[in-house]
Amino acid sequence: MPLFGYAGNYDGMNTPSDAELLAKWREEPAPLLPLLHEFHERDGHLSENALRAISDDLRIPIADLFGTVTFYHHFSRDPGGYAHARVCTGPICALQGADELLAAMPNAHAMPCPGRCDEPIPVLDRDRVLCGTTVAELAARPSPLPPAPHPDIEECVFAHIRTPGRATLAGYRATGGYSGLEDALCGRPGALLDAIDASGLAGRGGAGFPTGRKWRAVAEAAGEPRTIVCNADEGEPGCFKDRALMDYDPHAVIEGMIAAGFATGATRGFIYLRYEYPDTMRILETALEEARGDGLLGADALGPGRPFDLWVRRGAGAYICGEETSLLNSLEGQHPFPRNRPPFPVTHGYEDLPTVVNNVETLASVPHILVHGAEWYRGLGIGDHAGTKVISLSGDVARPGNYEVPMGFPLMTLIDDWAGGVPRGRKIQAVTMAGLSGGFLAGEALDVTLDEPDIRSKGSFLGAGGIMVFDDSRDMIEVAHSAMEFFAEESCGKCFPCRIGTQRLTERLHGDGPPDIGAWIDEVHDLGDTMMQTSACGLGQAAPLITESLIRYFPDRVSRHVAESA
Amino acid sequence: MSDNSGNGTGFDFEITLDGEKVGVRRGESLYEVSERHRKEIPTLCYDPRLEAFGGCRLCIVELDGARNPVASCTTRAESGMRITTRSARLDMHRRVLMEMVASENRDTDVDPLSGYASQEMAVLLDRYEARTGRFAGARSGRSRPDDDNPFILRDYENCISCYRCVRVCAEQEGDYAISVMNRGFETQITTEFEGLLGDSACTFCGQCIQTCPTGALADIKALANADVPGETEKTRTVCPYCGVGCAVDLMSRGDKLIGVQPAMDGPANEGALCVKGQFAFDFVQHPDRLAYPMVRGEDGELHETDWDTALDRAAAGFTAAVEDHGRHSVYGVASGRAPHEAAYMMQRFIRGAFGTNQIDNCSRA
Numbered sequence: 001m002p003l004f005g006y007a008g009n010y011d012g013m014n015t016p017s018d019a020e021l022l023a024k025w026r027e028e029p030a031p032l033l034p035l036l037h038e039f040h041e042r043d044g045h046l047s048e049n050a051l052r053a054i055s056d057d058l059r060i061p062i063a064d065l066f067g068t069v070t071f072y073h074h075f076s077r078d079p080g081g082y083a084h085a086r087v088c089t090g091p092i093c094a095l096q097g098a099d100e101l102l103a104a105m106p107n108a109h110a111m112p113c114p115g116r117c118d119e120p121i122p123v124l125d126r127d128r129v130l131c132g133t134t135v136a137e138l139a140a141r142p143s144p145l146p147p148a149p150h151p152d153i154e155e156c157v158f159a160h161i162r163t164p165g166r167a168t169l170a171g172y173r174a175t176g177g178y179s180g181l182e183d184a185l186c187g188r189p190g191a192l193l194d195a196i197d198a199s200g201l202a203g204r205g206g207a208g209f210p211t212g213r214k215w216r217a218v219a220e221a222a223g224e225p226r227t228i229v230c231n232a233d234e235g236e237p238g239c240f241k242d243r244a245l246m247d248y249d250p251h252a253v254i255e256g257m258i259a260a261g262f263a264t265g266a267t268r269g270f271i272y273l274r275y276e277y278p279d280t281m282r283i284l285e286t287a288l289e290e291a292r293g294d295g296l297l298g299a300d301a302l303g304p305g306r307p308f309d310l311w312v313r314r315g316a317g318a319y320i321c322g323e324e325t326s327l328l329n330s331l332e333g334q335h336p337f338p339r340n341r342p343p344f345p346v347t348h349g350y351e352d353l354p355t356v357v358n359n360v361e362t363l364a365s366v367p368h369i370l371v372h373g374a375e376w377y378r379g380l381g382i383g384d385h386a387g388t389k390v391i392s393l394s395g396d397v398a399r400p401g402n403y404e405v406p407m408g409f410p411l412m413t414l415i416d417d418w419a420g421g422v423p424r425g426r427k428i429q430a431v432t433m434a435g436l437s438g439g440f441l442a443g444e445a446l447d448v449t450l451d452e453p454d455i456r457s458k459g460s461f462l463g464a465g466g467i468m469v470f471d472d473s474r475d476m477i478e479v480a481h482s483a484m485e486f487f488a489e490e491s492c493g494k495c496f497p498c499r500i501g502t503q504r505l506t507e508r509l510h511g512d513g514p515p516d517i518g519a520w521i522d523e524v525h526d527l528g529d530t531m532m533q534t535s536a537c538g539l540g541q542a543a544p545l546i547t548e549s550l551i552r553y554f555p556d557r558v559s560r561h562v563a564e565s566a
Numbered sequence: 567m568s569d570n571s572g573n574g575t576g577f578d579f580e581i582t583l584d585g586e587k588v589g590v591r592r593g594e595s596l597y598e599v600s601e602r603h604r605k606e607i608p609t610l611c612y613d614p615r616l617e618a619f620g621g622c623r624l625c626i627v628e629l630d631g632a633r634n635p636v637a638s639c640t641t642r643a644e645s646g647m648r649i650t651t652r653s654a655r656l657d658m659h660r661r662v663l664m665e666m667v668a669s670e671n672r673d674t675d676v677d678p679l680s681g682y683a684s685q686e687m688a689v690l691l692d693r694y695e696a697r698t699g700r701f702a703g704a705r706s707g708r709s710r711p712d713d714d715n716p717f718i719l720r721d722y723e724n725c726i727s728c729y730r731c732v733r734v735c736a737e738q739e740g741d742y743a744i745s746v747m748n749r750g751f752e753t754q755i756t757t758e759f760e761g762l763l764g765d766s767a768c769t770f771c772g773q774c775i776q777t778c779p780t781g782a783l784a785d786i787k788a789l790a791n792a793d794v795p796g797e798t799e800k801t802r803t804v805c806p807y808c809g810v811g812c813a814v815d816l817m818s819r820g821d822k823l824i825g826v827q828p829a830m831d832g833p834a835n836e837g838a839l840c841v842k843g844q845f846a847f848d849f850v851q852h853p854d855r856l857a858y859p860m861v862r863g864e865d866g867e868l869h870e871t872d873w874d875t876a877l878d879r880a881a882a883g884f885t886a887a888v889e890d891h892g893r894h895s896v897y898g899v900a901s902g903r904a905p906h907e908a909a910y911m912m913q914r915f916i917r918g919a920f921g922t923n924q925i926d927n928c929s930r931a
């Protein structure tokens with residue numbers, strides 16, 4: 001593998017100069033991240049000279065730019081750093097021997113889950129993802145498609161995803177793509193807003209906010225231009241649904257964004273894509289080119305003289321940049337701390353102007369609603385629950401992968417009947433919810449249906465729909481420790497309870513806490529309670545669900561842990 | 567400020583603060599309203615001169631209808647809100663937050679000469695009885711003993727990542743000399759490329775020192791006088807260096823001037839100073855400073871003398887210069903270190919005695 005001695009992406013003659021790179025991006029929207037990536041790839045790291053050139057050109061104070069660059073884990077400041085491979089040591093890959101693979105690769109670094117939990121261990125090698133459990137096995141391959149659906153269930157976002165060629169404009173159109181949008185563009189924006197409202201579509205990125213209400217708020221907010229942001233950061237460990245949608249159905253996301261633009265009066269949009277999806281980057285760029293070539297984007301996208309255009313911007317390895325206000329700061333080239341809310345992005349978003357931020361899955365649902373109608377979508381859910389949800393299922397199940405289930409579907413039916421149950425004759429010990437953010441469910445709490453009210457009644461939440469399964473051979477202290485370590489590494493450092501609390505909880509799960517079980521539990525509860533109630537954003541508010549659920553479901557294991565580390 | 571309610575109070579609407587209806591001006595934060603009513607809400611990342619940041623979370627209050635307490639510094643008051651600034655739950659969270667903060671620092675108590683705000687953390691640790699030693703673990707922040715600048719101690723092992731220093735440098739001083747690097751528990755205050763302050767855009771205005779709530783950034787010159795015996799006395803005066811007129815508090819012990827702090831309520835400066843006003847006070851009690859008149863003797867050296875002798879010599883010199891070269895050969899410059907009365911006397915003297923308007927002051931720039 002060409003992992004060593006890498007000095008940059010160009011061979012001598014074609015290397016662009018600083019001036020050329022700056023000229024290429026200076027007038028583009030949201031230029032900082034792409035410029036940093038260009039220099040990073042050209043030089044193999046971000047040198048002091050590169051940062052000074054960018055600082056001068058974009059007029060960002062050099063100390064600020066330096067501090068911001070150090071925030072992102074994928075920007076290397078050491079010569080050759082860009083070429084150092086990153087190995088996933090996330091919760092699922094840890095079960096597959098990630099530590100051994102990492103040790104076998106000189107110069108490689110650990111990285112948190114890059115959203116490939118339905119495959120052997122992923123390794124990020126510059127702009128490629130390789131998968132394998134040993135160095136010899138590592139090979140690039142396309143990301144997995146969702147497993148075949150259950151015959152009795154009607155899908156929404158996955159309905160055409162397995163049709164070959166769906167990712168191309170021709171293939172997308174052949175399966176009905178862009179027809180809903182074209183009809184909608186003949187009507188009024190208000191009618192589109194009403195349809196989204198009536199469908200009951202709610203955010204699929206974690207918070208579940210009603211999409212129609214969000215769009216209406218932006219349509220009614222003062223200030224122009226308005227912006228549509230597709231949140232494709234998918235940084236939550238154990239979540240890889242947006243990857244599948246973008247890799248195999250990119251035009252559905254684009255169609256959803258154009259529809260959002262029409263409904264809200266926006267003229268521009270960004271897809272903020274996590275760095276760990278380089279293949280997806282290329283797929284999206286190709287799809288955007290096709291759409292632009294076909295007039296779906298550009299000067300007359302929403303009708304004669306009514307422009308709408310889209311750009312992809314890549315993050316650089318920061319989970320918090322999936323939080324919508326941190327994302328907006330990152331796009332703008334600011335330090336990616338989350339913003340204080342209110343005001344919300346619907347009135348003060350990108351460049352402080354009205355902005356829709358929607359998850360990939362939310363936006364990809366829209367074309368289907370446009371074709372089949374609001375009633376149809378609402379009816380896909382079970383009982384009062386509207387629509388469907390993609391669950392990224394991974395860990396100790398026979399068939400990991402992305403499953404689209406009706407809202408309100410029983411968890412254990414998904415695990416046992418659809419995904420083939422727990423392998424090797426083992427029993428299920430626990431699952432995580434919302435990737436890691438929802439903490440654990442175990443025992444009787446596994447008897448839950450996949451919808452927010454039921455999962456919240458168990459003290460957890462569905463969130464973006466990542467569920468990791470751990471069988472009864474797994475050490476839950478170890479799982480909890482690595483989960484908390486993730487939150488500690490990803491905490492942005494803005495607020496005290498999360499910055500200090502995630503660190504202290506990690507230490508206590510590592511065995512460095514008070515030796516007395518009573519004192520240990522008091523400390524962990526007090527830290528958790530204050531983090532949940534006073535943290536400035538969802539990261540710090542959710543992280544203690546790991547420790548709280550650990551103590552609730554595994555009290556004996558916790559006692560043993562404290563006794564052993566005393 | 568508008569008064570839409572027409573009730574003549576100057577307020578736009580009301581909220582309920584700890585059970586009492588109080589007036590609010592549009593745009594005020596819950597914290598600002600509470601402060602007006604002396605609620606003494608604790609804060610560590612707050613500086614009234616800076617945009618509210620919402621980092622320390624100590625300023626949380628209960629807001630009716632909200633599941634979690636809200637940060638009062640970043641929450642705008644809206645008509646009809648009902649908030650509570652003290653409760654058992656708030657006290658519990660504030661105490662836990664203070665215990666957390668104490669656990670990440672090397673010292674919880676620093677010399678008050680460190681800086682104007684340096685006692686904020688220690689005061690709150692006492693108020694919330696948070697010196698319990700709970701939550702012990704790794705400490706955060708790397709100090710920079712290698713930064714040999716003569717003014718600012720960079721002792722980040724006592725830093726609590728409130729970012730007041732970074733924000734004051736950007737928002738008040740406009741220098742953007744320092745910033746936040748890394749994230750989470752690894753956050754660290756830095757200059758460009760982790761260099762020394764002297765190689766950065768820093769102008770050594772000292773504002774970061776004076777807003778630091780822990781003494782992580784500290785006034786090296788004042789701390790050098792920590793051993794001077796006696797109580798610190800503060801005397802309000804105006805910085806003599808230039809025409810801005812920054813208000814300062816001179817700190818002294820006995821007869822010795824030991825340091826300068828900006829007056830946070832100085833109308834011209836609101837806590838800001840420049841490097842001269844902040845740090846350049848050594849001249850006042852410097853051994854080289856003239857304390858008596860001297861004249862140059864036949865041997866070319868200066869010798870102590872009495873005032874009459876000295877003034878006669880000066881008058882003779884001026885008279886000779888005017889006789890030889892005319893009245894415009896004289897040019898008077900008042901020292902920036904002289905008081906206003908002396909500067910006034912100087913211009914009266916030059917104009918009256920010599921008849922020239924050639925007067926100036928070294929602080930005119």
Ligand SMILES: Cc1cc2nc3c(=O)[nH]c(=O)nc-3n(C[C@H](O)[C@H](O)[C@H](O)COP(=O)(O)O)c2cc1C
Pocket residue numbers: 202203204205206207208209231232233234235236319320321322323324325357358359360362363537538539
């Ligand atoms: C720490 C954190 C990380 C988040 N990461 C993501 C993410 O990767 N993708 C996403 O769509 N939403 C993420 N969110 C939720 C977003 O803030 C926001 O609610 C969402 O993008 C809104 O889109 P939706 O209404 O379509 O769900 C995250 C939130 C938090 C607090």
Ligand code: SF4
Pocket residue numbers: 320338490491492493494495496498499535536537538539540541
């Ligand atoms: S909760 Fe954590 S991630 Fe969110 S603002 Fe606070 S420190 Fe940052």
Ligand code: SF4
Pocket residue numbers: 731734735739741742743744767768769770771772773774775
């Ligand atoms: S002394 Fe002034 S210019 Fe220098 S870092 Fe502090 S606030 Fe900024």
Ligand code: SF4
Pocket residue numbers: 724725726727728729730731732755774777778779780781782783
């Ligand atoms: S050095 Fe002082 S002012 Fe700056 S972040 Fe640290 S504690 Fe706050």
Ligand code: FES
Pocket residue numbers: 088089090091092093094113114115116117118121122237238
């Ligand atoms: S890809 Fe490794 S844990 Fe998700």
